[in-house]
Structure formats: structure tokens, C-alpha cells
Amino acid sequence: MHASAFDVRRSQSLYKPGTSVETYFGPLRRGACRISGRIRGRDKEAAMGIDNRIRQCEDSYMGTPSDIQRKRFTVEEFHRMCGVGIIAESEHVELVDGELVTMSPPGPDHVRCVVLLTMALTEAVRGRALVSVQNPFTMPPLNQFEPDIVVLDSNWAEKERTLPGQPDALLVIEVSDTSLRYDSGMRIPIYARCSVPEVWIFDVVRAQVLIHRDPGAAGYRHVIVASRTESISPLQLPEVRIELAKIFR
Secondary structure, eight states: OOEEEOSTHHHHTTOOTTOOHHHHHHHHHHHHHHHHHHHTTTOHHHHHHHHHHHHHHHHHOSSSGGGOOOOOOOHHHHHHHHHTTSSOTTSOEEEETTEEEEEOOOOHHHHHHHHHHHHHHHHHTTTTEEEEESOOEEETTTEEEOOSEEEEEGGGGGSSSOOOBGGGEEEEEEEESSOHHHIIIIIHHHHHHTTOSEEEEEETTTTEEEEEEEEETTEEEEEEEEETTOEEOOTTOTTOOEEGGGTOO
16 A cells, blocks of 8 residues: 555644744635535535634644644545535545545556455355455544455455444455555554454565554564465464465565
């Protein structure tokens, strides 16, 4: 995954000592007002929420960016923003610890790995589990990712109008080409805190897989590195085997 935050932190890179509140927050406020004005007739509460977020940021500003208090969104608020069009369906946006993060388009090596893995897993888990590819995956209250692949308990299909989430996951897979540091440093600790039982990171640059198991508040207690010559199996689906030589061609 590739990511770049577009919250209040983006404004900090433009900060200069002595900048006034109006200069610092003016463009952000005016843009937010345009959005809230467009949606006010459809969802007054959501529009008021946008206004209040900007006002809270302005009130917390005392002269330096470090004094700004970042306000975090919940999964419920994120869904409402998507529902009223603040975040378009065409935008690849995730909620990461309450902050909105845009995802960059994947490169060819990333796409190839995801396609080959999807083919292999779909065949291997047929009748035992479901394979979700680059779809929303919720970890309330502050996280909603779009992992490259999630292997889901087959019972999820019986739920109505419910996005896949941590209780449904047997295995989460992330594919990394240039994003290994972000996936390992940011996403893996969140998966662990949210008790996702197992996460594989496919490092397409080094042709290896980082297998994370036994989650806890401090991270995953067991991390195994598998090379391209090995076959690997999820803990909860031990009969499923993925030959890495067929993925890292």
C-alpha cells in the first residue's frame, strides 16, 4: 500500500513563523464551507460537523503547528462522509487511526502479485472460506483499511449489509513494493491492536513473505520470514498451501 495523509498535517508543511490564523486556516475553512454548503440540505448534521472540525482546529492554534489538536474521525463518521459525497467513490481513501489517508495507485509488480495470489487463494480455499480483494475492512472505532486480500470466514456471506471486519478475518494480506516501511511501521501495529489473527506482507522487492502471528497490544509476538522457495499455510486453514515460487516468478 502507498499512503499520504491529507489532514491538518498537510498545512503544517506550509507554516512560517508569525503566520496569522486567517492565512493559516483561511483556505482550509473556505474549502470546507463550500463542501458543507453543498451538503447542508441533504445532511445538516454532517455539514455542522465539518464546520465544527475547522473551528476546533482554529481554536487550538496558538502560534505553532505543534499546538494544533488533530481531531480524529470514527468509522461511522467516515461512512457518513462517503455517503454524502465528501469522499467520492472513485477516491481510494482509508481511515487510519482516525485520520484520512489517500492511497496511491499500485505499480505493475504489486498488481501482478495480487492477481497471482488471488488466483491461488481462491482455488485453495474454495468451499472453506471467502476471498475479498481490495475491499473495505473495518476495525472500529478508528480504522477502515482496504487490504490487498482478506481471507474471510464463510459465515460472513450470511450477514446482511455488513462490511467485512476483524471478527470475520482468517488472514489479511498486504503486498508491498515501495511501501514496506509504511506497511510494517503503521499498518501492522494497528492490525495487532485490533486482534487480526494473522497478517502476511508480500515483499515483492526481496521476494519474501513476512508472516505475523499472535497479535497483542504491543504488536505481533511471532514474525516469520518465508523465502520464495517455501510453501506457507494460514494458521486457521492449515490444509491450504501457497507455493511462493508460483507467486514470485
